[in-house]
Amino acid sequence: xxxxxxxxxxxxxxxxxxxxxxxxxxxxxxxxxxxxxxxxxxxxxxxxxxxxxxxxxxxxxxxxxxxxxxxxxxxxxxxxxxxxxxxxxxxxxxxxxxxxxxxxxxxxxxxxxxxxxxxxxxxxxxxxxxxxxxxxxxxxxxxxxxxxxxxxxxxxxxxxxxxxxxxxxxxxxxxxxxxxxxxxxxxxxxxxxxxxxxxxxxxxxxxxxxxxxxxxxxxxxxxxxxxxxxxxxxxxxxxxxxxxxxxxxxxxxxxxxxxxxxxxxxxxxxxxxxxxxxxxxxxxxxxxxxxxxxxxxxxxxxxxxxxxxxxxxxxxxxxxxxxxxxxxxxxxxxxxxxxxxxxxxxxxxxxxxxxxxxxxxxxxxxxxxxxxxxxxxxxxxxxxxxxxxxxxxxxxxxxxxxxxxxxxxxxxxxxxxxxxxx
Amino acid sequence: xxxxxxxxxxxxxxxxxxxxxxxxxxxxxxxxxxxxxxxxxxxxxxxxxxxxxxxxxxxxxxxxxxxxxxxxxxxxxxxxxxxxxxxxxxxxxxxxxxxxxxxxxxxxxxxxxxxxxxxxxxxxxxxxxxxxxxxxxxxxxxxxxxxxxxxxxxxxxxxxxxxxxxxxxxxxxxxxxxxxxxxxxxxxxxxxxxxxxx
Numbered sequence: 120x121x122x123x124x125x126x127x128x129x130x131x132x133x134x135x136x137x138x139x140x141x142x143x144x145x146x147x148x149x150x151x152x153x154x155x156x157x158x159x160x161x162x163x164x165x166x167x168x169x170x171x172x173x174x175x176x177x178x179x180x181x182x183x184x185x186x187x188x189x190x191x192x193x194x195x196x197x198x199x200x201x202x203x204x205x206x207x208x209x210x211x212x213x214x215x216x217x218x219x220x221x222x223x224x225x226x227x228x229x230x231x232x233x234x235x236x237x238x239x240x241x242x243x244x245x246x247x248x249x250x251x252x253x254x255x256x257x258x259x260x261x262x263x264x265x266x267x268x269x270x271x272x273x274x275x276x277x278x279x280x281x282x283x284x285x286x287x288x289x290x291x292x293x294x295x296x297x298x299x300x301x302x303x304x305x306x307x308x309x310x311x312x313x314x315x316x317x318x319x320x321x322x323x324x325x326x327x328x329x330x331x332x333x334x335x336x337x338x339x340x341x342x343x344x345x346x347x348x349x350x351x352x353x354x355x356x357x358x359x360x361x362x363x364x365x366x367x368x369x370x371x372x373x374x375x376x377x378x379x380x381x382x383x384x385x386x387x388x389x390x391x392x393x394x395x396x397x398x399x400x401x402x403x404x405x406x407x408x409x410x411x412x413x414x415x416x417x418x419x420x421x422x423x424x425x426x427x428x429x430x431x432x433x434x435x436x437x438x439x440x441x442x443x444x445x446x447x448x449x450x451x452x453x454x455x456x457x458x459x460x461x462x463x464x465x466x467x468x469x470x471x472x473x474x475x476x477x478x479x480x481x482x483x484x485x486x487x488x489x490x491x492x493x494x495x496x497x498x499x500x501x502x503x504x505x506x507x508x509x510x511x512x513x514x515x516x517x518x519x520x521x522x523x524x525x526x527x528x529x530x531x532x533x534x535x536x537x538x539x540x541x
Numbered sequence: 542x543x544x545x546x547x548x549x550x551x552x553x554x555x556x557x558x559x560x561x562x563x564x565x566x567x568x569x570x571x572x573x574x575x576x577x578x579x580x581x582x583x584x585x586x587x588x589x590x591x592x593x594x595x596x597x598x599x600x601x602x603x604x605x606x607x608x609x610x611x612x613x614x615x616x617x618x619x620x621x622x623x624x625x626x627x628x629x630x631x632x633x634x635x636x637x638x639x640x641x642x643x644x645x646x647x648x649x650x651x652x653x654x655x656x657x658x659x660x661x662x663x664x665x666x667x668x669x670x671x672x673x674x675x676x677x678x679x680x681x682x683x684x685x686x687x688x689x690x691x692x693x694x695x696x697x698x699x700x701x702x703x704x705x706x707x708x709x710x711x712x713x714x715x716x717x718x719x720x721x722x723x724x725x726x727x728x729x730x731x732x733x734x735x736x737x738x739x
Contacts, residue, residue, distance in 0.1 A: 267670065267695075270668075270669045270670070271668040271669060271670060271695060274668045274669040275668065288579070288580060289575075289578050289579055290578070292578050292579070292580055292581070292584065293580050293581075293584040293587075293610075294580065294584070294609055294610060294611070295609075295610040295611060297584070297610065299578075299580070299581065299584060303578065400607070400610050400611075400612075401605055401607055401612045401671065402671065403670045403671040403672075403673075403693075403694060403695065404694070405694055406694055407670060407694060407695040420696075421696050421697075421711065423711070424709055424710060424711055425711070425713065426666075426667055426668075426711060426712070426713045427713075429711060484682075494680075496682075496685060497682045497683065498682070498683050498684075498697055
């Protein structure tokens with residue numbers, strides 16, 4: 120073994136150094152809490168999506184005539200096909216759960232702040248590509264919800280002035296979604312976007328490992344180094360955090376397994392029953408709603424009573440997330456030492472995001488009838504409630520800027536070294 | 542030994558011109574790839590006119606046909622439905638259909654050639670869903686003062702019996718009326734204007 124390593128290192132001297140830099144000599148803060156699991160979970164889900172996705176492509180037919188039947192074939196006839204597909208569909212939703220928690224962690228502990236703006240931007244690009252990837256994957260089974268989802272989302276682009284309608288036809292490759300649309304979405308979903316996603320993940324981790332990880336105290340561990348030149352509050356990623364993450368992965372996989380084996384559709388949230396009907400271009404499903412992970416953004420679109428402004432608000436709701444490192448001017452990173460108003464604002468923001476999701480998932484009409492009785496004017500009440508939420512969503516960002524730019528924030532003293540709770 | 546001094550101006554010019562020509566080449570190469578996404582000749586050819594028999598459609602009934610893979614609604618409107626139309630004007634976004642798409646010969650109060658026969662492309666002008674035909678007059682969850690029309694389940698847009706959009710919903714325009722003409726009293730051809738009309 121020693122001789123082989125030597126032989127190898129002589130011929131590829133850089134690889135060992137790369138391994139050391141990113142694993143055994145990447146010093147991560149020793150005070151990571153449970154919120155720091157979600158990055159590695161995301162990586163795990165990505166691997167799951169790629170592996171299960173490769174196997175699904177072996178049995179799937181990317182044509183309007185054959186797609187729906189080939190998915191049924193995978194579910195019924197292919198050995199273990201149902202397992203592979205449920206791992207893929209569950210993985211898609213779990214991806215968004217861990218990514219949303221990962222992003223929320225960033226907002227809690229100021230992980231987007233200097234010097235990690237680039238890490239945040241690359242992460243946001245990953246989120247954007249992930250949304251495109253998930254949307255196109257959702258179209259592939261060519262169920263009725265796939266078809267109408269594709270139609271509605273692509274038609275969003277018709278709001279672009281001057282050449283909006285040409286753009287829509289260009290994306291579809293025909294006048295209503297059909298074979299050309301399905302073929303190109305398949306190519307993008309299984310080849311183009313995964314390549315982009317992988318490259319962005321490498322850059323996201325590369326950028327992170329240059330500046331080092333943030334931590335729940337939001338302080339830079341590199342400011343206190345020991346005699347060996349390593350941060351006093353840091354521990355090597357491998358074996359310490361690989362082992363910690365492994366324990367977390369155990370819990371995470373148990374949750375995933377429960378979903379896959381006992382409730383793969385999660386009551387219509389992970390898989391929608393309307394998508395068990397083949398695509399029909401003449402019949403819209405009774406209620407069109409996107410999969411749960413798009414529903415907060417979809418609610419923003421729906422609550423604005425103008426097509427152009429609705430699409431603009433939808434785009435703005437994502438663009439504004441990119442700008443967070445420059446909107447939040449506060450010097451103190453972690454929520455532990457930030458002003459009370461930031462804590463309250465972030466909590467309200469999380470609740471608003473969740474409630475917008477409930478509107479987008481069409482849960483609110485039931486609530487309104489429950490509260491105001493069967494004769495309630497659902498549209499008016501829902502619009503009022505939803506529009507307040509849309510305003511609150513954007514108000515969070517405006518508030519954070521005003522609060523930090525004009526120095527209203529009263530922060531607590533930040534400790535020199537990380538706090539450990541022994 | 543040649544002169545070792547560097548002519549920075551020439552170097553800049555060569556760098557810029559190489560980049561410009563290379564960039565232009567890349568853009569030109571990209572065009573065929575971008576244009577592969579436009580509708581193919583096969584997709585273009587799939588849209589020829591259709592002739593349908595409307596003789597069996599009863600008063601107040603709606604029948605759907607498919608044309609260019611788009612749903613075509615044909616409704617035999619009742620006198621009551623027609624009588625509600627002008628009364629909806631104050632609640633509509635574009636009552637005169639000035640901003641909306643229809644052939645010139647259908648730009649009138651009932652948006653059709655013959656008042657009772659409504660022919661339209663049943664696609665919501667918001668994001669392209671197919672609205673439901675809700676002919677029952679009376680309070681509805683989405684409109685307490687409903688006088689019959691079309692209701693889009695996707696984003697709750699509402700249209701009256703001439704497919705004109707109500708104010709305060711996401712859809713910006715009235716639904717599109719396709720070109721069509723009456724071949725005889727019980728047949729219409731969709732996709733072709735009447736003789737003499739532009």
